[in-house]
Amino acid sequence: MKKLNFLNILIVFVFGIGSLFSQKTITGNVTADGVPLPGVSIIEQGTVNGVNSDFDGNYTITLINENSSLVFSFIGFITQTVSASSANIDIVMVEDIAKLEEVVVTGYGSTTKKTLTGAIGTVSSEALTLRPTQNTTELLMGQIAGLSTRQSGSLPGNDWANLSIRNFGSPMVLIDGVESTLGQIDPNDIQSISVLKDAAATIYGARAGNGVILVTTKRGSDAAEGAKFSYHGTTTWSSLVTMPNTVNAHQFAELMEENGLGAENEMPEYLDYDTTRKRVYNRITGEDFDGVDWYRTIYKDWTPQKQHNLSARGRSDKIGYFISLGFTDTQSAFRDADYTHNRYNIRSNLDAEFNDNLSARLDISYRQTTLDRANFGIQEMYNRLGTGKPTNLPIFPNPDFASQTGAATPYSPVYMTRKSHSGTRLDRDNNLQASISLKYDVPFIDGLSATASLNMETQTEWNKKVQKKFNMYTYNPLLGEGDAAYVFFGTYQRDMITVDSDRDMELLPKLTLNYENSWDEHALKATFVAESTTFERDYLMGSRTDPLSFEAPYLNYSSEAERNNAEIFSQSARSSYVGRVNYDYKQKYLFEATMRADATARYAVEGRWGYFPSISFGWRISQEDFMKDSPTWNNLKLRASYGLMGNDAVSNFDYLTGYNISSGFYMFDGKPFPIISSAGLANRLVTWETMKIANIGIEGTLWNGGLGFELDVFYRLREDILAIPDSDIPFHFGASLPKTNLNSRDNRGFDLMLKHKGKIGNVSYNINPMVSFSRGKYVSWEENILPTDGADGAANATYNNRYVLTGNWDDRQWGYQTNGFFTSQSQIDNHPVDIDGAGNVTLIVGNLIKIDQNGDGLIDWKDQVVVGQGGMPKWNYSTNMGAKYKNWNLDMLWQGATGYTITFGGSAGPWSHSGHQTVSKSFAYENRSIRGANGDIEILRAFPPTFTTGGMPQVDQGASDFNKVDAMYLRLKTISLSYNIPKNIVDKIGLTSIQLYLAGSNLLTIDNLGVYSGSYDPEIVSGVGGVGGVDRAYPNNKTLTTGIKIGF
Known part of the structure; x- marks a missing residue:
């Protein structure tokens, strides 16, 4: 046996030495525009023998056949084939001007861009990794014309953007040819994304009517090489994009007095800050009590998030592999x-070649995704958050006793979000x-x-x-010490x-x-x-x-x-x-x-x-x-x-x-x-x-x-x-x-x-x-079309022309045009148009002045006109910008939309006040008109005076242009600055590459919301009762991210 082993070693040695002397090693450098080009594939023609250029564009390859040629290829550059006639070959890659050789993934196959006949947009892995996000849907924002993305909130586990191709609706998504969900894939696993916008999607037939998004994940290396590892880690701090500034306790009391709600016994306590209630609250809070901001009680300023990904890819002679492990941890605000x-x-993609x-x-x-939270209804919590009185303490000295908001439905959003009270x-x-x-x-x-x-x-x-039940209490230390001060409420x-x-x-x-x-x-x-x-x-x-x-x-x-x-x-x-x-x-x-x-x-x-x-x-x-x-x-x-x-x-x-x-x-x-x-x-x-x-x-x-x-x-x-x-x-x-x-x-x-x-x-x-x-x-459209003959024929024809859907645009909102609001009782008494159908006897100062479109002296449905558009923007626009200087890269995306309408409330609008809401917002408080002693408006501002219990009077509850804005916004969606550590430094610590970056998202927004700007997010257009923004939906986040990418 020892003789046999020795003979085997001798044969291998002899033939190995022969092969060694017949092989040829070539070194060189690859550049483009005078800058080193890493990641270029260098393959010995006709074989699977190959390497990739390193971070400085250098490469070394040992040929199997010394008379071979080398093939240099890289996405976006023209492939070059060079005879291996020299021991040193430096190559200058020439950019493919139109990227015509770029491979585009289509349905059940691929083609080159130059032979593409369909409207297909593509996004490469390089473009995807520039964005500071943990959600793949957000990566597509502003990348492809015709693909609109709307971020409708950042609630953990439900924070993916709504995607729509050409406003058709939700597209079909396939990952490696299998229908799946885009929001749950690790962005680090993606090689490319193709968006099929036209008849190119027909190949998917039954479910392709709204377009198709094709995701291709990464695979093993093209040429034989050892394992290459990559690590990508981020730490992100997020904060809410918008946060309303609510009225304080004294402003709230003013509004109650103006509304005629001050007759209650509690009213003097609100207005006189030297009376019992303020002294009680000063003792509780240990400071000069100025009221409660329920939003800032619920939400914190900054929230940490983290993401890690470790991957390996490579190829032996016959087997290629890509293996990835990712972890994401997100906390709520x-x-x-x-x-x-x-x-x-976890992802593992393996390729094997058994023979030719x-x-x-x-x-x-x-x-595996896990959502661990307190047991509460998200939407109900938002409703309660928007109705808490600033005069009610959110947390008592003994926090085991749950407070209440003081509203008609007084459930405390503070205790809803606590596992100790609401359950898990x-x-x-x-x-x-x-x-x-x-x-x-x-x-x-x-x-x-x-x-x-x-x-x-x-x-x-x-x-x-x-689900746990919990009791709510009011607190009055005048009733006694300790638990005796708490009175059961519900x-x-x-x-x-x-x-x-x-x-x-x-x-x-x-x-x-x-x-x-x-x-x-x-x-x-x-x-x-x-x-x-x-x-x-x-x-x-x-x-x-x-x-x-x-x-x-x-x-x-x-x-x-x-x-x-x-x-x-x-x-x-x-x-x-x-x-x-x-x-x-x-x-x-x-x-x-x-x-x-x-x-x-x-x-x-x-x-x-x-x-x-x-x-x-x-x-x-x-x-x-x-x-x-x-x-x-x-x-x-x-x-x-x-x-x-x-x-x-x-x-x-x-x-x-x-x-x-x-x-x-x-x-x-x-x-x-x-x-x-x-x-x-x-x-x-x-x-x-x-x-x-x-x-x-x-x-x-x-x-x-x-x-x-x-x-x-x-x-x-x-x-x-x-x-x-x-x-x-x-x-x-x-x-x-x-x-x-x-x-x-x-x-x-x-x-x-x-x-x-x-x-x-x-x-x-x-x-x-x-x-x-x-x-x-x-x-x-199947609908009720009124007959146009008979006594009511003319009125029915008018109705059909306005409200019948067939033949009309799908984004029309009908309502009344207004010309301000009544500022005095005499103006109401002398108004020539009957607005309430009762000779204006029900109108009060502050009611809207509706325009009589047909001149018949009566406001009814015949006076309605188109006062708004739909909630889906007709126009979407964005600009990607980037700059590169030596090892520095700066990238940013500006994104926006217009051609849609935001409706701000109704009976719960920001300018109304029922005595149960925090949230006559401070901007509404500051911009409301003020009644004088005789009830007429003394100071005229953008909003009418606040109204009585029940919000806006019934006569103003119909749709009108008063509470609608044809919205437009432009947002700095993402910005990132990255630095690649020089190769000579990286080599000393045994790595192949290090990139550091700082990034941000949603850091700046320009909009036309006027007084609503800053309190409402124009990207969120729907919520309870049509109210968009932070007060009726979980808000979007703005983020600051530090990240590192390591290759080894």
């Missing part, structure tokens, strides 16, 4: 901090996704490959709510335990055939896909009241007197066949056609199949002889596309007759039986909703990349939207009519993106502004 959210992400024809992929990802809620979400695929390159047919894959995803959501909620579990599982087997070939000046690609999806859901819930002890908060230790349980099981399935053909001639004339057939179990057999074709063309005008050598135009391409997409977003088995089981029962033969009633008629002919979309685009690059542009104009018609027919049926018919494919609406608009880059001395810079516009109409 609630001062008591009983609201935390954390997330773990057979390869495989195995991808596994796991995500734990939400845990586990998601596991695994995908395996085998690819076979058919050896006897050049360009043909077959791929079989299977994806499995399972998600389990487990929630436990331990009780909030009841003791209850609820546990529920929701398990989802999806299986997606798929077979894909790809063929690609070229001859002479022709190129052809064809794809065929067959896939089938099955989905299964199992939900279980149980609850009981009055647990024996909160030390053992379990269902079996709770009362059986009141218990509840439920179980839901559902299944669905979908089958699809997809075909696509791409052809180009001279890479100048481009053509693509797709066809998808979808079948879903959600429809009856008669309407189960939907067919979704598309066609697109491209003409690279810059390749024509008359432009080919133009010194101005580097690239010019014209595109056009048309496609048909679908939507199957309906309930399962709507085509079957169902039944409702009520909670009551009836007695039959002395026994109780549940009450069962018909759920209504069914319609077996219900089928797919369809979307037809047309797009014409032009894109170009001029002056050697100094200027680039992309312009797309689109039109989408959405037909066969489900609606219940508006038909009169007899009451005794006994059933409601079923849904039918009836309605249709459309959208039209454009996307424009400009790119400019240049260099001034040693500073290179880029500016990329973009703007998009989209507006919709009701083409045909």
Whole structure:
């Protein structure tokens, strides 16, 4: 055995020495514009032997064949092939001016930008990692023209932005070809994102009507190399973007007196600060009591967040790998901090080559999110927060006694957010996704490959709510010492335990055939896909009241007197066949056609199949002889596309007759039986909703990349939207009519993106502004249209012209135009128009003066006009800017929107006052008009005087332009400054790269909200009662982030 081992060593040594002397080592440096270019792929042609340039652009590669050539490639630069004839080869990379060789991920495949015929926007991993955010949806802000993002709050666990492509609605999101959720993926795992805005999305058929977002995750290195590790860590401090300045106790008392609410016995105590109440509060607080700011009592100034990611990627001769572990911890802005959210992400992407024809992929990802918080309803807490009196203490000397707000519904938001009082809620979400695929390159047919894959995803959501009741008190130390000073006021909620579990599982087997070939000046690609999806859901819930002890908060230790349980099981399935053909001639004339057939179990057999074709063309005008050598135009391409997409977003088995089981029962033969009633008629002919979309685009690059542009104009018609027919049926018919494919609406608009880059001395810079516009109409809508004949024909025609949706824009808000408000009783007495329908006898000073549009002397619905737009902005705009100087990089994004309306309240508006609200805001207090001794307005300001209990009088409650603003804002969405530590310093500590950065988000906002500015966030446009902003929704955050990226 020893002789055999020695012989093996000798053979290896002899042949190894021979190979060593036959190999050749080449070194060199890679630059671009005189700056070292790290990460360039250098591969020995015809092999998998390769390396990447380091941080200083240096590389060393040992060749297998000394007569080989080296291939230098990097995204955004022209690939160069150089003969390995020298021991030192320095390369200057030349930027691909139009990035025409850039690979763009499309549905079920990829193509190069130069042969792309659809409206597809892309974002690279480099652009994604510039943003200081823990949420992937926020990374897309301002990156792609036509993709709008609205951040509707920063509540941990629910802080992702609302995405919409061209205002169509929520798009379909696929991660590595599998439908998923964008907000939960670790941004560090993403290689690229593609957004399919036009008929390019048709290949996904049934669910692609609102566009498609394709996310591609990172994989192993392209060339054989050892493991390369990366660490990315951030510490973020967040604060609320907006925080209202509320009135203090004395201002609150003034408002009460003005409203005529001062007749109560407590009123003098508010107005006289030397009387009992102030002395009591001074003793409690230990300072001069000036009232309570409930917002600042609930919210703290700054909240910490942290994020860590460690990843490794590399490739051996046959196996490539990317492995990533991420952790995110986020706390809420609630001062008591009983609201935390954390997330773990694990991803492993493996590639294996078994031989020249057979390869495989195995991808596994796991995500666990945990939300641990006090048990309270978020929306209810906001409601209570907006009604607390500044004259009521939020926390008593003994904090175990819960205070109350002093409002009509007095539940304290302070104690709602405390686990010790309201209880606990734990939400845990586990998601596991695994995908395996085998690819076979058919050896006897050049360009043909077959791929079989299977994806499995399972998600389990487990929630436990331990609800505690707590008592509320008032406090008066004059009643006695200690507990004797507390007077019981009321009780909030009841003791209850609820546990529920929701398990989802999806299986997606798929077979894909790809063929690609070229001859002479022709190129052809064809794809065929067959896939089938099955989905299964199992939900279980149980609850009981009055647990024996909160030390053992379990269902079996709770009362059986009141218990509840439920179980839901559902299944669905979908089958699809997809075909696509791409052809180009001279890479100048481009053509693509797709066809998808979808079948879903959600429809009856008669309407189960939907067919979704598309066609697109491209003409690279810059390749024509008359432009080919133009010194101005580097690239010019014209595109056009048309496609048909679908939507199957309906309930399962709507085509079957169902039944409702009520909670009551009836007695039959002395026994109780549940009450069962018909759920209504069914319609077996219900089928797919369809979307037809047309797009014409032009894109170009001029002056050697100094200027680039992309312009797309689109039109989408959405037909066969489900609606219940508006038909009169007899009451005794006994059933409601079923849904039918009836309605249709459309959208039209454009996307424009400009790119400019240049260099001034040693500073290179880029500016990329973009703007998009989209507006919709009701083409045909099922609605009640009044008859225009008979005695009421003229009035009905007027009504139809104003309020019928069909044929009109979908963003109109009707209401009354106003011309200020009444400032004196004599003005009311002499006003020629009857506003209240009773000769103005109910009007008081401060009521709005509504304009009589038709001149009939009476204010009614006929005087309403369009006074506002919709809540979704029609115009979205942004500008990405960046500058680079040596090792320094500065990047920023400005983002904004306009063409939408914010409505500020109504009966709970900021200028009204009911005696129960903190929150006649300080800006409303400062801008209100003041009545004189005779009740007439003595000081005229922007707002009318405050009103009596109940808020604005009924006559002013109708929609009007008074409390609406056609909003516009521009926000410094992100800004980051980064520094790359020089290579000679990094080498000394055994690392390959270090980048440090400081970043911020939402640091500056410019808007046109006038007196509302600073108290309302223009990016949040909806809340309770239509009130937008911090007082009726969890606010957006502004953040400061420090980060570090380490390579080793």
